[in-house]
């Protein structure tokens with residue numbers, strides 16, 4: 481594979497990712513403070529998780545579990 485072919489493949493990959501991101505964003509409600517990043521660890525939240533929870537989560541799966549455990553202990 482030469483350089484031009486490699487770049488073409490990369491462009492196609494980027495376009496595919498951008499399209500998926502647009503589709504995922506369109507499925508989320510507009511009036512949410514969630515920008516797709518965890519408020520605790522600032523890592524991107526899994527798109528499947530955002531879609532499943534309709535964009536109402538502001539934590540990734542790991543931090544949500546830890547947050548729930550802390551909340552339970554605080555009670």
Ligand SMILES: [Zn+2]
Pocket residue numbers: 518519520521522523539540541542543544
């Ligand atoms: Zn997190």
